[in-house]
Structures are given as C-alpha cells and as structure tokens.
Amino acid sequence: MFKRIDYYAGDPILGLMDKFFADPNPNKVNLGIGIYYDEVGEMPVLDCVKVAEQRIADPIAPRPYLPMAGLPGHRKACQDLLFGKEAQALQENCIATIATIGGSGALKVGAEFIHEWFPQSKCYVSDPTWSNHIAIFAGCDIEVGSYPYYDNATSSLKFDEMIDFFEKLNKYDVVLLHPCCHNPTGMDLTQAQWDTVLDVIKQRELIPFMDIAYQGFGQDMDSDAYAIRKAVDMNLPLFVSNSFSKNLSLYGERVGGLSVVCPSADEAERVFGQLNFTVRRIYTSPPSHGGHVVDIVMNDELLNQQWVSEVYGMRDRIKTMRLTLKSVLETKLPKLNFDYITRQNGMFSFTGLTPQQVEQLQSEFGVYMVSNSRMCVAGLNDSNVDYVANAMAEVLK
Ligand code: PMP
Numbered sequence: 001m002f003k004r005i006d007y008y009a010g011d012p013i014l015g016l017m018d019k020f021f022a023d024p025n026p027n028k029v030n031l032g033i034g035i036y037y038d039e040v041g042e043m044p045v046l047d048c049v050k051v052a053e054q055r056i057a058d059p060i061a062p063r064p065y066l067p068m069a070g071l072p073g074h075r076k077a078c079q080d081l082l083f084g085k086e087a088q089a090l091q092e093n094c095i096a097t098i099a100t101i102g103g104s105g106a107l108k109v110g111a112e113f114i115h116e117w118f119p120q121s122k123c124y125v126s127d128p129t130w131s132n133h134i135a136i137f138a139g140c141d142i143e144v145g146s147y148p149y150y151d152n153a154t155s156s157l158k159f160d161e162m163i164d165f166f167e168k169l170n171k172y173d174v175v176l177l178h179p180c181c182h183n184p185t186g187m188d189l190t191q192a193q194w195d196t197v198l199d200v201i202k203q204r205e206l207i208p209f210m211d212i213a214y215q216g217f218g219q220d221m222d223s224d225a226y227a228i229r230k231a232v233d234m235n236l237p238l239f240v241s242n243s244f245s246k247n248l249s250l251y252g253e254r255v256g257g258l259s260v261v262c263p264s265a266d267e268a269e270r271v272f273g274q275l276n277f278t279v280r281r282i283y284t285s286p287p288s289h290g291g292h293v294v295d296i297v298m299n300d301e302l303l304n305q306q307w308v309s310e311v312y313g314m315r316d317r318i319k320t321m322r323l324t325l326k327s328v329l330e331t332k333l334p335k336l337n338f339d340y341i342t343r344q345n346g347m348f349s350f351t352g353l354t355p356q357q358v359e360q361l362q363s364e365f366g367v368y369m370v371s372n373s374r375m376c377v378a379g380l381n382d383s384n385v386d387y388v389a390n391a392m393a394e395v396l397k
Contacts (some may be wrong), residue, residue: 012131013370020368028366029384034183034347036246036314036378044249044314048307052296056289063288068276070099070257070286073295078257081215081298082228082240089232093265096272098258098279099286099294103213103243104132106258110209110239111140112278113260113271114174121207123174124165126150128372130183133176133211147175150185152352152373155340157187163200171205174239180224181214181346184374188218188345194227198234208236213243216311217318218345232261244294246347247311253290314378318347321380325349328389333396347378357395365391 016032030037038044069075075097079090089095100106114121123137126149137144148161166175177197182188189197201208210228218224231238238261245251258275262268279285297303319342326341341349353361353373361367367388369375380388 016368016370019362023366023368025366027384027387028368029379029388030368031375031377031379031388032368032370034246034376034378035251036249036318036347037381038314039317039381041379041381041383043251046249046297046307046310048297048303048310049248049250049293051303052293055296056292066099066285066288066291068098068279068285069272071288071291071295073299074099074255074291075257077294077298078242078259081221082212082225082242082257082259083232083261084222084225084229087229087232089261094262094268096260096262096268096275098272098275099291100241100256100258100279101283101286102245102254103211103241103256104136105254105286106241106243106256107133107136107211108140109275109278109282110241110258110260111137111142112282113275114207114209114239115140115142116278117274118172118174118207120170121172121174122170123176123209124169125176126178126182128184129176129178130211137174137176142174149182150187150350152350155187155343155350155352157189157193159189159193163196166197166200166204166206169204169206172207173204174207174209175201176209176211177227179210179212179215179227180218181348183213183346184348184370184372185350186344186346186348186377187340187350189227191226191230194230198227198231198236201231202234202236207239209239209241211241214246214346215242216247216308217315217347220312221308235263237261237263244290248294248297248307250290250293253293254287255290255294318377321377321385322349324385325377325380325389328386329393329396332389332393336396347376349375349377351375351392353392353395360395361391365394367391 020030122143124145124147125133127146134144147165148158151158215224240259243256260271322342326338329338351373355371
C-alpha cells in the first residue's frame, strides 16, 4: 500500500551536513548550514543562557503543558525585541503574539492562518530565498510565486524590478520579506528602500510577512528591526515570524514567535484566538524548556544586556572574517572585485560561484557551501579562512 509513496530526496542543506561529516579530508570546512560557530569552530553556549539553565535546574520543577500560545514571558520577549518596549501598538494591545516551535513553526502557523482566513491570497517570496519558505507556504496549499530581488551578475539588488513587481500584485497578496540579513544573499535593503517598499505595500493593500531569523547580526538590534517598526508606524497590518535559534544559539530548543499586528485590540484578540486554535490543531502547545530560557534571559535586565553584547560579539567576529576573506581574495586575484563580501550582512555571503565551482571546492578542497553559492561566513575562523580563500581563488582562476 505504500509503494506509491514518493521517495524524499532529502533537504539539500541538511544533506550537505551529512556529506561533510562523511568526508575524510582533514582540512574540510563546513560553510553549508546556517549555524554560528565560534573562533575555535564550535557552537557556543552563550553565558547568559548558562545562567538561565542554572536557574531552571535549581530546583528541578515539574513540566506542565504550556498554554497553546506558550509562556507569557516568551511572548513578551518577542514583542519587546521586535517592536520596541515602548511601541504604541503594544500598549494598545494591537499585537497578537504566540511563542512558536522555532522560526519554522512561526512560518507554518502564519501560513495556515493565511490559508484559512485569506484563501485567495498568493504568497510571493524573494528570488532567491530560504528554500523552506516556499516549501512551508506551498505545503499549506498557498500558491507561491517569486519577486525579483538579487542580480547574481552584478552582486546587487534588483530594486526597481522588485517595486514594479509589487505594483502589479493584488489586494491581500502576501509578500514575504527579510527585514535584515537576507538569506541566502546577505544583501539587505537600505532604510530609504524599505520606505519605498512599504509605501507600495500600503497603496496596493498587500500583506507584509516579515521573517526575521538573524536580529542583531546585521547592524544592531533596533536597526535590524527598522522595516518592522516602520510598518507598524504606518499602521500596516503585518505578520512577523522570528527565531531565537541563531541569536540565542538555541538551535535545537526550537524557540521562535509569530506576531500579527492588527488595527485594533478587538481584531488582535480575534487573531490571537485563531492562532491558538491553529496551534491546537497542529501540536497543542510548544515545548517548555527553551521557552523558559528565552523568558529568563530576555526579561532580566542584566542578562538581556549580557545577551546583546554576546550577539554583537558574534556579529563582529563574522564581520572580521568577511574582511579577512576579502583581503586574501583581492591579493590572490587582483582583477576581480570582492566588495560584495563586505556589503553583505549577517551569516551569509552569496559568492556567485557556479554549481561546478561549488562542486570543485567540495571535491578538491573539502570546502562545503550550498550549491546556489551561499557560504555561511560564520563557519570561518582564523585557522581556516586562509585555506578557504586560497581554495576559492583556485576555483575562480
Ligand atoms: N527564516 C529564515 C530566513 C531562516 O534562515 C531560518 C533558519 N535557517 C528560519 C526562518 C527558521 O528558523 P528556525 O531554525 O528557528 O526554525
């Protein structure tokens, strides 16, 4: 009876990890998956998280089910970080926020909600985007299209084409946007460009869905949320999915949030109820451990300050690696332009290598990046950056 079931080819990025681990090359470097590794190539446990873990462990408490929407302190943490503590929309109870199973869970619950309450809406994602965006929305029976975003040939944004595209969309079509640290290109809009995008969204009555998985890795916590806060100031309806996987280095705990900004408190209450019902139908309630870590770190003033500086430490180390990579490549290949490496933000650099060059990097040098040429810069460190730059220079010759 199961013979008709298709084989699953596996996820290209997760599959790359398996290939990396199986590679016997002693010099191999993993620049595939979007994970931050520290200067010795290890995934950090943040000091603020260690304190939270100690508090959770002493005394060891019972584990009741959480509410469908997760811990109130987790929800508040999402709201304060995304919208700013003083946001008027928060004070007026116009934002419905639930804690979710990572950023992926937020996207899933948001997409289910859109499918149910805005069944005519199509969803448009940037070309290129994180491939799971397409899978998650299409998996909720939403038609997914893409809008022009990035020009590989010039390593720059297709901004005018993007605006022209948005101007042709229909009322309530969803546009999925990355407020900072675009995945996979690392190329973000300027604040002036965001203003233009949001004006078009307002005129055309589109629904912005902002997915923020790298807050703090771009400029700073507030600037990275510029697009979100500007949309709220403009009274736009807005969906925001956020992830704490990277900025709390809590990947496996699966912590994130979904917020829907509504025009009134009454509408926010209705939306909040339906988000709860959506969660109930899928998984009832989120897991508690990561939620407690988020609650403790983010709502304790001192731990929160410590957290911000730890995130900025990760951000700055990535920026240093960009500079080193660029300078070695420029020395090796003076005729080529590598400015894009430092123009891009966050964990990723879109290198523009061809699939053949990416393959050659893998087979000859054990340097792993995604076949679309996305490199996770957070996998570079002082011990491997020269090796990677030399390998890249070899395949680019
Ligand atoms: N959105 C983007 C743009 C991402 O890069 C990621 C993680 N790779 C997610 C959402 C999902 O985050 P999480 O791992 O918390 O599910």
